[in-house]
Amino acid sequence: xxxxxxNTSQDPEVRKGPWTLEEDLIxxxxxxxxxxxxxxxxxxxxxxxxxGKSCRLRWLNYLRPDVRRGNITPEEQLLIMELHAxxxxxxxxxxxxxxxxxxxxxxxxxxxxxQKHTKQAESFQQQSSETNDxxxxxxxxxxxxxxxxxxxxxxxxxxxxGTLEPFPSHHQFPTIPDHSSCxxxxxxxxxxxxxxxxxxxxxxxxx
DNA sequence: AACCGGTTCAACCGCCTGCAC
DNA sequence: TGTGCAGGCGGTTGAACCGGT
Numbered sequence: 001x002x003x004x005x006x007n008t009s010q011d012p013e014v015r016k017g018p019w020t021l022e023e024d025l026i027x028x029x030x031x032x033x034x035x036x037x038x039x040x041x042x043x044x045x046x047x048x049x050x051x052g053k054s055c056r057l058r059w060l061n062y063l064r065p066d067v068r069r070g071n072i073t074p075e076e077q078l079l080i081m082e083l084h085a086x087x088x089x090x091x092x093x094x095x096x097x098x099x100x101x102x103x104x105x106x107x108x109x110x111x112x113x114x115q116k117h118t119k120q121a122e123s124f125q126q127q128s129s130e131t132n133d134x135x136x137x138x139x140x141x142x143x144x145x146x147x148x149x150x151x152x153x154x155x156x157x158x159x160x161x162g163t164l165e166p167f168p169s170h171h172q173f174p175t176i177p178d179h180s181s182c183x184x185x186x187x188x189x190x191x192x193x194x195x196x197x198x199x200x201x202x203x204x205x206x207x
Numbered sequence: 208a209a210c211c212g213g214t215t216c217a218a219c220c221g222c223c224t225g226c227a228c
Numbered sequence: 229t230g231t232g233c234a235g236g237c238g239g240t241t242g243a244a245c246c247g248g249t
Binding site for chain 1: 214215216217218219220
Binding site for chain 3: 017018038039040053056090091092111
């Protein structure tokens with residue numbers, strides 16, 4: 001839609017970049033008084049020199065009162081991984097199952113934390129499989145395990161295309177610093193989340 | 208103290224979909 | 229049925245931040 005050079009990006013009156021506190025307050029106040037919806041006209045009516053899209057994004061990802069940010073718990077991480085295995089990069093769909101979390105946050109989380117470790121594990125595994133054929137056996141075990149939990153819905157994971165597994169063939173997941181903040185310092189000390197741990201926890205959860 | 212490289216995350220971009228006309 | 233518009237979504241970017249040297 002915004003395909004057309006559509007005034008937005010060319011209009012010198014349209015502001016881009018980080019939101020100011022003043023803009024935030026304007027948006028919050030306007031929505032408090034008038035509600036959400038019809039973002040383009042909302043932006044104009046509120047007197048914001050922003051596109052409707054920009055306002056919507058700012059509201060949904062940051063200003064909404066029920067938005068929770070940071071401190072993704074191990075339970076949430078599990079859920080993210082499980083749902084990602086189900087649906088792939090359907091971030092908004094995944095976000096619907098994590099109250100207070102936004103698709104943008106989940107997407108960022110996945111890309112910066114989980115995917116990073118996935119790639120590391122994959123390259124490690126590639127190296128070791130070159131020297132040890134038995135690795136393949138354990139990999140297929142992993143695949144079988146993952147496939148066992150694979151839902152009936154058809155899913156071709158976009159990220160893992162090119163790999164044989166329906167689920168990334170990594171053995172370990174990062175340890176999430178739960179309560180305390182986003183410092184990822186303890187990540188490298190011990191990767192405590194083995195694949196078996198993850199799935200057995202899911203089994204316990206009845207999934 | 209300054210620099211540098213890696214990480215994180217807010218925001219933008221472009222495509223897709225649904226809906227009204 | 230076709231067209232245009234608005235919103236939704238996933239991918240990408242770039243600035244800010246942080247830790248190591």
